Amino acid sequence: MHPRSTVNKDALVQAVAEASGLSKADADNALKATVDAITATVAGGDKIVIPGLGTFEPRDRAAREGRNPQSGETIQIAATTVPGFKPATAFKNAVAGK
Incomplete structure (x- = not known):
């Protein structure tokens, strides 16, 4: 490769x-x-669909527990909204060489 x-x-x-x-x-x-x-x-808060490429959308991420990597202490990670991308089938196939 x-x-x-x-x-x-x-x-x-x-x-x-x-x-x-x-x-x-x-x-x-x-x-x-x-x-x-x-x-x-x-x-x-809206999504965009581009045929042949994919969908850009906001995604809600729930609050969760995490760990401080330096101290090992448990911490609370707040809920947040993050950008997401879902590739279209044509895009996935092109990348896979199909």
Whole structure:
């Protein structure tokens, strides 16, 4: 198995620019607007479904007991809402090489 590489934002912007015919600046603005819209929607309690990619949604995490790793002391971890992502079948299949 070969090591995986990480694609940074600049490389993603370049790929979007090339695939869409947008300038690099316009692709950067489009990516930023997309991320901002997803963030604001999920932070507002709604979910976003992007066919072929997946669903971004807020998920409630219940309060629970945990342990302080330094002291071993039991602590209470408060309930919180976290962002969640569920990949679409097409996305999962593409990653799996199917």
